[in-house]
Amino acid sequence: MRLLQNWKYATFNPFSYCMNWKRIFVWLGLVGGLMAAVPSWGQTSAFTSMERNHLRVPTPGLFADSTHFSVRFDTLSVGNYCFPLPGAKVISPYGGRRRHSGVDLKTRANDTIRCAFEGVVRLSKPYAAYGNLVVVRHANGLESVYSHQSKNLVRSGQVVKAGDALGLTGRTGRATTEHLHFELRVNGEAFNPDLVFDLQQRSLRRIELVCRKEGQRVKVEARPAAPLPQFLPPRALPSPFIKPLFFELFKPIRIMDIEKAMTEGIVFKGSKKSAPKDENKVKTKAKKKTYITGLSGSGAAKMKAEIRRKRANRHKNS
Numbered sequence: 001m002r003l004l005q006n007w008k009y010a011t012f013n014p015f016s017y018c019m020n021w022k023r024i025f026v027w028l029g030l031v032g033g034l035m036a037a038v039p040s041w042g043q044t045s046a047f048t049s050m051e052r053n054h055l056r057v058p059t060p061g062l063f064a065d066s067t068h069f070s071v072r073f074d075t076l077s078v079g080n081y082c083f084p085l086p087g088a089k090v091i092s093p094y095g096g097r098r099r100h101s102g103v104d105l106k107t108r109a110n111d112t113i114r115c116a117f118e119g120v121v122r123l124s125k126p127y128a129a130y131g132n133l134v135v136v137r138h139a140n141g142l143e144s145v146y147s148h149q150s151k152n153l154v155r156s157g158q159v160v161k162a163g164d165a166l167g168l169t170g171r172t173g174r175a176t177t178e179h180l181h182f183e184l185r186v187n188g189e190a191f192n193p194d195l196v197f198d199l200q201q202r203s204l205r206r207i208e209l210v211c212r213k214e215g216q217r218v219k220v221e222a223r224p225a226a227p228l229p230q231f232l233p234p235r236a237l238p239s240p241f242i243k244p245l246f247f248e249l250f251k252p253i254r255i256m257d258i259e260k261a262m263t264e265g266i267v268f269k270g271s272k273k274s275a276p277k278d279e280n281k282v283k284t285k286a287k288k289k290t291y292i293t294g295l296s297g298s299g300a301a302k303m304k305a306e307i308r309r310k311r312a313n314r315h316k317n318s
């Protein structure tokens with residue numbers, strides 16, 4: 001009875017109840033547990049490591065001559081680059097606890113997604129949690145990934161320029177809102193797009209991107225761009241012995257050949273319309289894949305063998 005009387009006068013303060021220092025740990029544990037149990041908590045999209053790794057396709061010949069190469073973004077003129085979703089704001093950054101393989105950019109539904117740099121469309125198709133996906137292999141050696149489109153506007157094998165429309169923003173695949181999931185990759189490995197694009201200012205960073213192969217991984221580092229080497233006129237050089245050495249030291253920056261990027265390693269499924277009906281009767285593994293060169297079936301197998309042979313003999317010939 002006395003207890004009841006006391007209770008009547010006691011004021012219950014929920015704040016002090018929750019903020020008891022012992023209970024703070026209980027609350028933290030509960031929230032942490034919940035966040036661990038629901039991986040998509042507060043996220044716009046999430047990919048499994050299998051899905052992320054399926055896009056991890058090495059670029060043939062990228063590290064054939066050297067263990068490193070650099071891409072200079074300071075020398076790119078306007079028109080040779082484009083922010084992938086003009087006017088967008090970042091709704092989810094790269095990395096973090098869920099190891100986000102890209103950055104989520106948002107404007108509105110069905111907004112035009114633009115190609116970052118010139119290149120060849122390596123993939124344009126729906127794929128698992130990525131939804132409608134476009135992967136572009138660029139002439140500068142990088143790859144960019146655009147995902148969750150409501151509609152893709154390009155096809156595999158198409159040559160694209162910076163600023164070309166690739167698709168419309170949507171929420172296909174595993175996405176909770178209309179946005180663009182944008183990735184930059186080198187040799188199949190994703191890195192922070194914020195190294196190349198200032199995502200707040202939506203501008204290109206005037207840096208030199210150094211990509212270094214270390215074992216199976218590629219280390220990417222953004223450096224302030226060094227001034228371009230000043231060439232001395234060859235006549236001013238003292239001896240014929242030093243001349244070749246000089247040019248070896250100041251070789252122009254290697255830029256991947258676009259033709260090479262098109263013919264090497266890019267495989268996509270041939271469209272059903274173009275395949276003749278009588279050829280479909282015999283289904284071989286080689287037939288299911290068509291090279292960009294247009295060869296299919298045993299021709300593609302021969303082509304593959306030819307490319308493999310060339311690749312193996314590359315160093316012997318040069």
Ligand SMILES: [Zn+2]
Pocket residue numbers: 045092100102103104180181182
């Ligand atoms: Zn994302």
